[in-house]
Structures are given as structure tokens and as C-alpha cells.
Amino acid sequence: MKFKKKLTWFFSAAAISLAVLGLYAFKAAHNPDKGYVVTQSRWKNLKVLPQDITKDSLMGLMKNYETSLSVHCNYCHTPSKEDPTKLDFPSDEKLEKVIARGMIKMTNEVNANYFQPYFPDPKPKQVQVVNCVLCHRGAPNPEKYLSQMGKMYKTYDPDRDNRKEKEQEKERKKSE
Numbered sequence: 001m002k003f004k005k006k007l008t009w010f011f012s013a014a015a016i017s018l019a020v021l022g023l024y025a026f027k028a029a030h031n032p033d034k035g036y037v038v039t040q041s042r043w044k045n046l047k048v049l050p051q052d053i054t055k056d057s058l059m060g061l062m063k064n065y066e067t068s069l070s071v072h073c074n075y076c077h078t079p080s081k082e083d084p085t086k087l088d089f090p091s092d093e094k095l096e097k098v099i100a101r102g103m104i105k106m107t108n109e110v111n112a113n114y115f116q117p118y119f120p121d122p123k124p125k126q127v128q129v130v131n132c133v134l135c136h137r138g139a140p141n142p143e144k145y146l147s148q149m150g151k152m153y154k155t156y157d158p159d160r161d162n163r164k165e166k167e168q169e170k171e172r173k174k175s176e
């Protein structure tokens with residue numbers, strides 16, 4: 001009886017380990033960034049980032065864009081013409097990359113013009129108060145959730161003073 005119990009334990013443990021390993025294998029096989037390896041050693045088409053940015057710093061930024069928008073490299077970078085399993089990083093073919101470039105510029109300007117002047121001396125060279133995730137919150141296009149703001153406010157504070165809202169509701173019903 002005791003031996004049988006031990007055997008059951010052994011097999012359950014083995015089954016769980018196999019399941020976990022299987023999940024890891026699945027995850028690795030479905031890693032969409034696999035193959036998007038940066039092989040170039042010099043940057044060819046940087047228009048807003050510093051020309052001499054190191055590979056580590058550039059990759060840190062790119063990873064940050066991915067998580068901020070919940071996308072992968074191929075959301076902004078177009079497939080290579082010679083080998084479509086690879087990406088053509090310097091190409092500006094995708095509109096998303098061009099928009100992203102403007103977003104980087106905007107974010108830098110907001111930080112420099114509206115935050116940096118108000119930091120007490122000595123001023124840090126780069127102030128990062130506003131960043132992609134502040135607006136995007138894991139969505140490629142924040143307009144979609146911003147359009148739901150009206151609904152979000154209602155769940156914010158159920159005990160809020162909503163007399164104004166009720167008035168507006170009445171007005172709307174009257175005009176319908």
C-alpha cells in the first residue's frame with residue numbers, strides 16, 4: 001500500500017514536470033522575435049536617435065517600444081526583400097516606423113521643454129518623465145481605449161457626485 005502511494009506520487013511529479021517542460025518548449029517555439037537578429041554593426045538610417053548609440057542601448061529602447069505597445073519588431077520593421085524571414089531594420093517602408101520616429105521626437109521634446117527646465121540644479125542631461133508606456137499602456141494605438149474613457153470614469157468612483165451627468169442624461173433623452 002505504502003509503495004503504491006509512493007509510485008503514484010512519483011508518476012504525478014513526473015507528469016507535472018513533463019507538462020511544465022512542454023509549456024517551455026511551446027513558448028520557445030513560438031517566440032516571435034526569434035530570427036529577428038540584428039547583424040549589422042553600423043546604423044544606416046537613424047534620424048532621431050544618436051548616430052553613435054551602442055547596440056545594447058538601441059536594443060534596450062527597441063525592447064521598451066515592444067512592451068509599451070505590446071507588439072514585436074515586425075510591427076514597425078518590414079521583412080527583408082532577400083529573405084522574408086528576416087527584417088530590414090534600416091528600411092522606412094512601414095508607416096508604423098515613421099509614426100514611431102515622430103513619437104520618439106515628441107517624447108524627447110516634451111521631456112526637454114516641459115520637465116527639464118523645472119528640475120532643480122544640477123539638471124540631469126536627460127529627463128525621462130514621459131515615455132511610450134505612459135500613453136500606450138500596452139496598446140499599439142491608445143485612441144481605442146481613450147474612446148472608452150467615458151465608461152472608465154463610471155467605474156472609477158461609484159459614490160462620486162454625478163448630478164451633472166444625470167442632468168445631461170435627461171437633456172439627451174428630451175432631445176431624442
Ligand code: HEC
Pocket residue numbers: 033036037038040042043044045046047048049050062063065066069071072073074075076077089090096097098100101
Ligand atoms: C514601435 C516601433 C518599433 C518597434 C516595435 C521596433 N523598432 Fe526598431 N526602430 C524603430 C524606429 C522608429 C527606428 C529608427 C530610429 C531613428 O530614426 O533614429 C528603429 C531603428 C532600428 C534599428 C537601426 C536600423 C538602422 O540601421 O538604421 C535596428 C537595428 C532596430 N530598430 C531593431 C529593432 C529590433 C530588433 C526590434 C525588436 C526587438 C525593433 N527594432 C522594434 C521603431 C521600432
Ligand code: HEC
Pocket residue numbers: 065069096097099100103104107130131132133134135136140141142143
Ligand atoms: C502623449 C502620449 C503618447 C506618447 C508619449 C507616445 N504615444 Fe504613440 N500614440 C499616441 C496616440 C494618441 C496615438 C494614436 C494617434 C492616431 O491614431 O492618430 C499613437 C500612435 C502611435 C503609433 C501608431 C499606431 C498605429 O498603428 O495606429 C505608434 C507606432 C506609436 N504611437 C509609437 C510610440 C512610441 C514608440 C512611443 C515612445 C517613444 C510613443 N508612441 C509615445 C500617443 C502617445
